[in-house]
Structure formats: C-alpha cells, structure tokens
Amino acid sequence: MLAAIGLDERQEAAYRVLVALGAAEVADLAHRLALPEAEAERALRRLESHGLAARSSSRPGRWVAAEPSVALGALLTRQRGELERAELVAAALAATYRAEAAEPAVHDLVEVVLGASAVAHRSRQLRLGAAAEVCALVRGVPVGEPVAGVAYRTVVEREALSLPGGTGALSAALGEGRPARVADRVPAGLVVVDGALAMVELTGRDAEPAALVVHPSLLLESLVALFEAVWREALPLRLGADGTLGVEAAPGPDATDLEILSLLLAGLTDASIAKQLDLGLRTVQRRVRGLMELAGVTTRLQLGWHAHERGWVTRS
Structure with missing residues (x-):
C-alpha cells in the first residue's frame, strides 16, 4: 500500500x-x-x-x-x-x-518489435495508452486488463473457445460490457488503439514473436478497414442468463427480402418490384438499404455479388 x-x-x-x-x-x-x-x-x-x-x-x-x-x-x-x-x-x-x-518521415511510420518480451511490453503499453477504443483481432485467448472509460471490440478465432481459459476470459469481457465476436479465422493478430496506432503480428504461432507498430498512414487505414471487415462478418458472442457463453446465429434476409433480391437481380426497378409484390415503393427501398447494411456493401452491384457468395440467391 x-x-x-x-x-x-x-x-x-x-x-x-x-x-x-x-x-x-x-x-x-x-x-x-x-x-x-x-x-x-x-x-x-x-x-x-x-x-x-x-x-x-x-x-x-x-x-x-x-x-x-x-x-x-x-x-x-x-x-x-x-x-x-x-x-x-x-x-x-x-x-x-x-x-x-x-x-513524419517514411521510416518513422512503422516500428519493428522483436522478441516475446518486447512484443508483450509494447502491446500492453499501447493498450494502457488508449483514450477511447481498443479494437483487436486475437488468434488465442484475449489478455490484458481493461482501461476504465475505454470501449473494447474483440474478434477471436473459434479455436479460442476450446483453449484453456478462453471461455472464461470472453465471459468476463462480455459480463463487463466489452463486446466480442467469433470468426472461423482471423487473418493476423492485430490491435488498433483509438484509430491512431496499430500493432500487427508478423510471425506465426510457432515462430519467435515479432510485430509491427504502425503510426498514422495509409497502412494504418488499411489495418483499421481490415478490422472492421472482420468484425462485420464475425458472429456476436453472448452471455446467457446462466452464465454460459454462446454464439448468436448469423442474421439473414427473410422471404420477402429474397423475393426482392431475385427481382432486383433480374433487372427490375424498385417501382416494378413494389408493384409485382404489392408493396410500397418506400418499403422496397428500405428493405434494399437493409440488405446492403446486412451485407456490409455500399452499392447494389456489390449487393448482387454478396448475395450470390452467401447463397441468398442462386446463379441462373
């Protein structure tokens, strides 16, 4: 004391x-x-x-x-x-x-951190320096004490749920109001702090740890976009009333959405779709916007590609 x-x-x-x-x-x-x-x-x-x-x-x-x-x-x-x-x-x-x-000079935009001890120390330093939000892609069990007043978003690989301490760490995070999601695979271990600094792993699990600390740059923007893409596709974890950890089902379009998609891909206009399905024009437009948000896309062309990839509609 x-x-x-x-x-x-x-x-x-x-x-x-x-x-x-x-x-x-x-x-x-x-x-x-x-x-x-x-x-x-x-x-x-x-x-x-x-x-x-x-x-x-x-x-x-x-x-x-x-x-x-x-x-x-x-x-x-x-x-x-x-x-x-x-x-x-x-x-x-x-x-x-x-x-x-x-x-900053180009060579000042990144730091190379080598060795398990140095990587752990620099990661902890970045997290403790957070003021608003810490976003992380984690390939193992989430570690690190949360900082008061800082928001957290974490995506873990599904494998982490079966590792010793994995469900305990995630349950504790969810219980403290720190949302977490699960993906079948994350591309790399990554920590983004306040959108202003990032630390990304350079080596695999069996190699000597090495990481890159990235300062504001186009590379940092790419890493932020990578996190957001993985977060958007990952499935939310939830804590049941009995304290058990579960994975929420992936949201998907309903029957009306699928009808609208099929007609949209067939080349019909919103007005034609509304008339054929006996819906209001604004209802059709609202549902199309909802599908774009669900797919995480910004154009209808992207929506069509995403719908095919997800199996929402089949190629003729």
Whole structure:
C-alpha cells in the first residue's frame, strides 16, 4: 500500500510494527518481522530517510516511529507535487511530439518489435495508452486488463473457445460490457488503439514473436478497414442468463427480402418490384438499404455479388 511513496514490503511491514509499538529495539523488530537484524536495520534506515522513523536520543539502538498523519501527509503532498510536475512535462513532450510528427518521415511510420518480451511490453503499453477504443483481432485467448472509460471490440478465432481459459476470459469481457465476436479465422493478430496506432503480428504461432507498430498512414487505414471487415462478418458472442457463453446465429434476409433480391437481380426497378409484390415503393427501398447494411456493401452491384457468395440467391 505504501509502494507509492517508495517503500517496499519489508519497509512497510517494519513501519507498521514500529507504529504499533511506538518504539522498538532493532533486535525486537527483527524478531517480530522474522528478519536478520542487518535486514531490519536497513529497513529502519530507509524509514529514517523518508522521515518515518528516528533513532532514540536517550537509548542507543532504539528506534521511534514518526506520527503517521504528519509524516505520511508530508510524503503524500510531496508525491502529488512530483506527479503534477511530471504531468506538465508529459504534456509538453506530447505537444513537441505532435509538432514533430505532423509530417513524419517514411521510416518513422512503422516500428519493428522483436522478441516475446518486447512484443508483450509494447502491446500492453499501447493498450494502457488508449483514450477511447481498443479494437483487436486475437488468434488465442484475449489478455490484458481493461482501461476504465475505454470501449473494447474483440474478434477471436473459434479455436479460442476450446483453449484453456478462453471461455472464461470472453465471459468476463462480455459480463463487463466489452463486446466480442467469433470468426472461423482471423487473418493476423492485430490491435488498433483509438484509430491512431496499430500493432500487427508478423510471425506465426510457432515462430519467435515479432510485430509491427504502425503510426498514422495509409497502412494504418488499411489495418483499421481490415478490422472492421472482420468484425462485420464475425458472429456476436453472448452471455446467457446462466452464465454460459454462446454464439448468436448469423442474421439473414427473410422471404420477402429474397423475393426482392431475385427481382432486383433480374433487372427490375424498385417501382416494378413494389408493384409485382404489392408493396410500397418506400418499403422496397428500405428493405434494399437493409440488405446492403446486412451485407456490409455500399452499392447494389456489390449487393448482387454478396448475395450470390452467401447463397441468398442462386446463379441462373
């Protein structure tokens, strides 16, 4: 609890015992802490440097605890001041970085990260730096603690549901309001932070981990588009009332939608389709827009191709 002011576990334990006793000999303190006397004395000297303990002027070898509300209050005030100064420095550095990065050189647009430890550290750093949203394509079990106030979207491979800890991690995410989806396969491990930075895996599961950190660029835009495409096609995961993890069925067009599609692909206009099916023109147009949203396309030509690929209609 007192690590924030620079004390380790032994030093904190020594201070707690000293406060409880008011004062103590080194030997007595060492006995209570189950430490060698030399270790206990080192802990006391560290407390002394923080103003939390002092040597007794009347009895050599005896140490007296400083009054906690006074001593700790002073330390906390100093710590707050240092944090405020650090925040000002961080803000100034961020402003300098943004100014320098306005026109980045090509070689500054990507970072190559090599080794399991370095990849894990850089990934954690990116996630902790998120301000709005973290989007991830995950080939294994999702890892990492969520950041408060940050939205999350995750797509995992179906294989992750059978891995140890996979369903537990996903159930916890869904229970905390972090949506997740499942795909038969994701093209690569990918993390996109605030749409401004991305980290993509470069190696397979059996190779030494390596990754690429991508800064704002056309490559970053492509990676964001890749995530959105996979997210759109993946099936949502849901948490049942009994806490079990399930996969929602893929949405699809109803019978009326399929009739409209068939006539649309046959070359009929919206007005002709409406007349033939005894529907309102706006109803036909609304259903066509709904089909385009469901297919994730922006043109009717793309809708026709998607309908064939999905088996919504058959080629004549």
